[in-house]
Amino acid sequence: MVVQEDTPSVLDDATPPATPGLPLPVDPPLDTPTIPWLHLAIGGLSLATVSLLVVVSVVFWGLRSPANHKGDKLSMVAASPTVVESPAAGDRISLVRPPEQVGTVFCTSKDAVWVGGKKHEAGQLLTGGTYLNLVAGSAEISMACGADVVLQAPCRVVLLDERLVQLESGKLTAQVAKWTKGFVVETHGLKVTDLGTRFAVSAESPGAAEAHVLDGSVLAKPLRAGKPHESSVLLKSGEAIRVNTREGKVDRFAAERGRFVDKFDNARPYRPIELLNTGRGLMIGDEDMRWRITAGGGLGGPWPKPAVVCRRHYRYIDNAPEKSQWISFRGGVHPGAPPNTLYTFETTLDLTGFDPTTVNVVAQILADNGVKAIRLNGQPVPIQPWVDNIRGQKFQTFHVVEIRNGFVQGENRLSIDVFNGFDTYRPRAATPMALRVEWQAFGGSAGVADAPPISEETLEEDVPAGSRHGAALTRMATASGRPDPRD
Numbered sequence: 001m002v003v004q005e006d007t008p009s010v011l012d013d014a015t016p017p018a019t020p021g022l023p024l025p026v027d028p029p030l031d032t033p034t035i036p037w038l039h040l041a042i043g044g045l046s047l048a049t050v051s052l053l054v055v056v057s058v059v060f061w062g063l064r065s066p067a068n069h070k071g072d073k074l075s076m077v078a079a080s081p082t083v084v085e086s087p088a089a090g091d092r093i094s095l096v097r098p099p100e101q102v103g104t105v106f107c108t109s110k111d112a113v114w115v116g117g118k119k120h121e122a123g124q125l126l127t128g129g130t131y132l133n134l135v136a137g138s139a140e141i142s143m144a145c146g147a148d149v150v151l152q153a154p155c156r157v158v159l160l161d162e163r164l165v166q167l168e169s170g171k172l173t174a175q176v177a178k179w180t181k182g183f184v185v186e187t188h189g190l191k192v193t194d195l196g197t198r199f200a201v202s203a204e205s206p207g208a209a210e211a212h213v214l215d216g217s218v219l220a221k222p223l224r225a226g227k228p229h230e231s232s233v234l235l236k237s238g239e240a241i242r243v244n245t246r247e248g249k250v251d252r253f254a255a256e257r258g259r260f261v262d263k264f265d266n267a268r269p270y271r272p273i274e275l276l277n278t279g280r281g282l283m284i285g286d287e288d289m290r291w292r293i294t295a296g297g298g299l300g301g302p303w304p305k306p307a308v309v310c311r312r313h314y315r316y317i318d319n320a321p322e323k324s325q326w327i328s329f330r331g332g333v334h335p336g337a338p339p340n341t342l343y344t345f346e347t348t349l350d351l352t353g354f355d356p357t358t359v360n361v362v363a364q365i366l367a368d369n370g371v372k373a374i375r376l377n378g379q380p381v382p383i384q385p386w387v388d389n390i391r392g393q394k395f396q397t398f399h400v401v402e403i404r405n406g407f408v409q410g411e412n413r414l415s416i417d418v419f420n421g422f423d424t425y426r427p428r429a430a431t432p433m434a435l436r437v438e439w440q441a442f443g444g445s446a447g448v449a450d451a452p453p454i455s456e457e458t459l460e461e462d463v464p465a466g467s468r469h470g471a472a473l474t475r476m477a478t479a480s481g482r483p484d485p486r487d
Contacts, residue, residue, distance in 0.1 A: 112137030146177030207246035273441035279325025297341030300329035336430035339422035358444035369421035389421035
């Protein structure tokens, strides 16, 4: 990491320095005649000279003050360079966090068409805030929390986060896993909260919204103007509700199953995979036993040894024990690590109970000064290496690494090679080196027995061609990693 430090001045007490532009003082002759008026003249001239020097010094240093040159540090030694645009130790660095992954495209029908000819392929990761506009066909979205959502064209939705879908127009059907709580579909005039179920939401007519419970139960809350505290309505299987915001009416009626997808073939919803972020729940100085450093430069060894939660450098974003913290070896940030060295951090991921072909892991990484390589179970993960090593470097923007392949059942070993850069002005000096990682991971269960139960009536139902999800959707097993039991 580029770090420039002020170096104190070293002055020779025996030889005072000369002031630029003025001669060194000269001793007067031993027998100088005493002339009173001459003494007064010399004294006045000396006083004027000293006053002039004081004024010049005040003006000069005033122009160089932090108020006029923020972040500018002056060295007291003439040979030391001037550092510019460096953040002050007290400056707060704001975090730049990328959108989280909220799910994937599970599959699409053969006739699926997205607005503008956009392509949404099976297996594609979707981030929070993704806008989907399906103009023909159907598509199934697998949310990271464990909900599967089928869109029936024409349909426009926004995936606000993994537990919240905003339906702008059209209709969708959601099936929610038994381990998922609080999944919500919201549309103009209606908010539907899952209670362990399969349900449909429609916003096909202006000013009207409907919720139909196909299995289980939901809480449906009308969102009518002028009635912000309206009570939620409990709906059970076979029940429906319609909210007309223009007329201010709420009607209850029987669910209309024939209008919606009432069958989810091969439903294997995602489950969150618990991976603890670096330093989470620990204190500064604690060893993070989930991470170890297995190789490195001349300082900090011998290796391997556990990584340690370190006090942040002023160029880093703050540690957040409830979320994530910086880790290094003891002394890796203060006083630092040797320049131009690699340190390998290693952790393990336990995927017991998951189908490795369905696992999605997203790592958000901050590294001082960058990452040269990542390996999963000894095999390289395709990434674009990066180095953050410029003057005034701030470590505030996470780099996102997606890992989709190479997982195995049980324990998986992940290694990250962190590159430590150098100080532009002191290339041989030690500089801070640290790593910070935040995870998001989800995958399908290893066995279909963990899938949400589907009623026998639904399983035995005949599916008319082109009218049911099972007949209309084309399974892309290779891309999605989920085999179709019909094959």
